Amino acid sequence: MAEIIIRNVAKTYGKTTIMDGVNLTIRNGEFVVILGPSGCGKSTLLRLIAGLEDITDGEIEIGGQIVNQLEPRERGCAMVFQNYALYPHMTVAENIGYALKVAGVAKAERLARIEATAKAVGLADFLDRKPGQLSGGQRQRVAMARAIIREPKVFLFDEPLSNLDAKLRVQMRHEIRRIHNAVGATSVFVTHDQHEGMTLADRLVIMNKGTIEQIGTPEDIYEHPASLYVAGFVGSPAMNILPGSLDATGLSVLLADGQGLDIPSSFKARAGQLVQIGLRPEKLSILPKGHGQLSATFQFFEELGSARIYHLLIEDIPLGVVSEHKLSLTEGETVGIGFPTSALHVFDGPSGRSLDRPGVAERVAELV
Amino acid sequence: MIERTPILNIATHVILAFGLIVILVPIWLAFVAATHTLQAVNSAPVEFWPGDQLWVNLQQAWAQSDFGPKFVNTLIVSIGVVVGKITLACITAFALVFFNFRGRMLIFWMIFITLMLPLEVRIVPTYAVAANALTPFQTIMDWTGINWLIATLSGVEVKLEWNLLNSYTGLILPLVATATGTFLYRQFFLTIPDELVEAARMDGAGPLRFLWDVLIPLSKTNIAALATIMFVYAWNQYLWPLLVITDRANYGMVVVQLSDLVPDQLTTGGGTPTWHLAMAATLVVMLPPIAIVILMQRWFVRGLINTDK
Numbered sequence: 001m002a003e004i005i006i007r008n009v010a011k012t013y014g015k016t017t018i019m020d021g022v023n024l025t026i027r028n029g030e031f032v033v034i035l036g037p038s039g040c041g042k043s044t045l046l047r048l049i050a051g052l053e054d055i056t057d058g059e060i061e062i063g064g065q066i067v068n069q070l071e072p073r074e075r076g077c078a079m080v081f082q083n084y085a086l087y088p089h090m091t092v093a094e095n096i097g098y099a100l101k102v103a104g105v106a107k108a109e110r111l112a113r114i115e116a117t118a119k120a121v122g123l124a125d126f127l128d129r130k131p132g133q134l135s136g137g138q139r140q141r142v143a144m145a146r147a148i149i150r151e152p153k154v155f156l157f158d159e160p161l162s163n164l165d166a167k168l169r170v171q172m173r174h175e176i177r178r179i180h181n182a183v184g185a186t187s188v189f190v191t192h193d194q195h196e197g198m199t200l201a202d203r204l205v206i207m208n209k210g211t212i213e214q215i216g217t218p219e220d221i222y223e224h225p226a227s228l229y230v231a232g233f234v235g236s237p238a239m240n241i242l243p244g245s246l247d248a249t250g251l252s253v254l255l256a257d258g259q260g261l262d263i264p265s266s267f268k269a270r271a272g273q274l275v276q277i278g279l280r281p282e283k284l285s286i287l288p289k290g291h292g293q294l295s296a297t298f299q300f301f302e303e304l305g306s307a308r309i310y311h312l313l314i315e316d317i318p319l320g321v322v323s324e325h326k327l328s329l330t331e332g333e334t335v336g337i338g339f340p341t342s343a344l345h346v347f348d349g350p351s352g353r354s355l356d357r358p359g360v361a362e363r364v365a366e367l368v
Numbered sequence: 369m370i371e372r373t374p375i376l377n378i379a380t381h382v383i384l385a386f387g388l389i390v391i392l393v394p395i396w397l398a399f400v401a402a403t404h405t406l407q408a409v410n411s412a413p414v415e416f417w418p419g420d421q422l423w424v425n426l427q428q429a430w431a432q433s434d435f436g437p438k439f440v441n442t443l444i445v446s447i448g449v450v451v452g453k454i455t456l457a458c459i460t461a462f463a464l465v466f467f468n469f470r471g472r473m474l475i476f477w478m479i480f481i482t483l484m485l486p487l488e489v490r491i492v493p494t495y496a497v498a499a500n501a502l503t504p505f506q507t508i509m510d511w512t513g514i515n516w517l518i519a520t521l522s523g524v525e526v527k528l529e530w531n532l533l534n535s536y537t538g539l540i541l542p543l544v545a546t547a548t549g550t551f552l553y554r555q556f557f558l559t560i561p562d563e564l565v566e567a568a569r570m571d572g573a574g575p576l577r578f579l580w581d582v583l584i585p586l587s588k589t590n591i592a593a594l595a596t597i598m599f600v601y602a603w604n605q606y607l608w609p610l611l612v613i614t615d616r617a618n619y620g621m622v623v624v625q626l627s628d629l630v631p632d633q634l635t636t637g638g639g640t641p642t643w644h645l646a647m648a649a650t651l652v653v654m655l656p657p658i659a660i661v662i663l664m665q666r667w668f669v670r671g672l673i674n675t676d677k
Binding site: 050051052071072073077078079081082083084085086087088089090098099102103146150 | 561563564566567568569570571572573577581582585586
């Protein structure tokens with residue numbers, strides 16, 4: 001029952017601007033993941049929503065109420081912290097129930113709710129333990145239970161999985177999604193891990209240097225990155241980027257090594273414009289020499305089991321290809337590279353903005 | 369680096385044993401002296417083994433120094449100092465660490481600098497304040513002319529007076545302000561992760577709630593350590609009680625009483641020094657601090673085992 005509207009929010013510490021003019025609407029019950037590298041302001045945004053930091057400029061509205069001046073406890077948000085932030089001297093039960101205790105909930109009701117919540121996250125057998133006696137995953141569950149028990153309107157997650165090992169991380173990811181679906185509160189999840197972002201989100205928000213680069217569904221962002229930055233950040237292995245410039249016709253890109261690459265006229269590219277060509281490694285295929293749109297020199301490959309990552313060079317620009325085919329290539333061998341036209345991304349050279357078809361930038365504006 | 373070689377082991381043990389002897393021999397001698405008669409203590413070869421007069425000496429020393437009420441006094445003052453110091457240190461450090469206000473560092477350094485000013489150094493001004501705790505206000509009012517104004521307007525001359533001499537308050541208050549405790553607490557509070565503070569805020573706990581529910585339980589071992597040190601400190605006070613208490617019958621402290629038993633030219637007047645009584649009294653006076661240290665040490669250990677970090 002809570003929509004979060006962020007209007008023109010800015011945050012400065014003294015003279016340093018952390019965030020500027022951020023606009024974002026998070027719909028009721030939606031799971032939004034804010035994705036970005038460390039220092040991009042994503043945690044700050046979350047803390048602004050939580051009320052742990054003061055907003056320098058702009059407005060945040062939660063469930064129809066401007067919360068700029070409200071204390072964290074009055075905002076109806078619950079937060080799961082990166083390092084769990086459990087009270088070390090309290091038992092699991094006390095940790096989970098502390099918010100209720102502070103709120104003055106009667107002991108009998110409190111105990112019942114603690115029990116129910118603990119059961120929901122699989123902690124029923126650990127209620128008497130102290131956090132120090134729990135494993136990382138269990139502590140994470142306590143932190144989640146502590147958030148759930150308050151029945152908040154909004155869940156805020158601040159990189160909650162980054163301290164877990166890879167296997168547990170996947171497991172907790174599913175758990176978080178399950179709890180979100182069960183509770184139905186609006187969730188905002190901050191992470192620098194693109195896998196977490198892609199798998200968890202209804203919508204992804206990509207942040208860079210205190211501004212929002214792109215908002216969209218994971219698929220949207222993967223298929224139509226609005227900028228080079230987004231393209232490089234989402235997808236693994238990272239998108240191949242080939243610098244070049246358009247020829248006089250505006251329909252062919254001259255790459256660094258002199259190869260030409262035809263692009264459809266639907267790109268909003270001008271003749272002579274400096275561009276960056278983006279190609280996802282998993283959309284490329286290696287063909288015999290002379291076939292395909294490009295030619296490249298084979299270097300080596302990495303075995304993944306299910307597939308291989310082939311590392312090639314076009315002049316001195318690296319090009320990765322993910323392929324299930326077990327090819328036997330020798331180092332220095334020239335091969336052809338083929339791909340469907342739909343796999344082609346074209347970005348403006350200096351600014352890095354996408355020149356992609358039906359103006360992704362405009363679509364983003366609509367979503368905001 | 370931990371080295372384990374037989375020679376080093378032996379060497380360290382020898383040093384330890386030597387240190388132990390240096391500390392224990394005087395205590396043993398005090399104990400021995402307390403178990404002999406006046407004659408035995410003062411005769412030529414120093415006695416090294418206990419005699420049979422301990423109980424007699426203890427009783428005499430106890431009666432002569434009026435230790436019953438004096439122990440109660442000292443206990444009241446010591447506990448008062450401990451509780452006062454811990455409370456003050458805790459809330460001061462709480463304010464310094466968790467609140468952002470103008471001049472925060474200035475205040476911290478001012479408190480810190482007082483570490484260099486123990487009671488002995490500032491004893492004269494402190495005595496002046498204890499004689500009339502409102503002197504500073506009186507001075508301010510005199511200087512600013514408020515008193516003159518009041519005197520001219522109403523004809524009443526304002527004389528503020530609050531005498532702390534010969535009272536528990538006077539004994540306790542000057543000993544309560546403590547930079548050591550504040551510093552200790554500050555350092556501990558600085559180790560509390562920000563996330564814990566924020567988690568408490570998200571849980572809806574206000575500052576005092578956080579202090580009471582989270583910080584104080586977490587600083588149990590700190591409290592135990594500080595309480596031990598401060599109890600011994602307060603118990604051993606000599607100079608301040610000597611100055612501020614003239615009504616020794618009602619407010620005397622044990623250490624001051626003890627010093628009266630220690631023979632000097634004045635007390636013996638050329639007679640035989642009563643070392644056996646002085647030593648018996650010493651044993652009695654020593655007991656509470658030792659008991660506290662032993663008791664608190666168990667707490668220390670328990671606290672250390674239970675820390676969940």
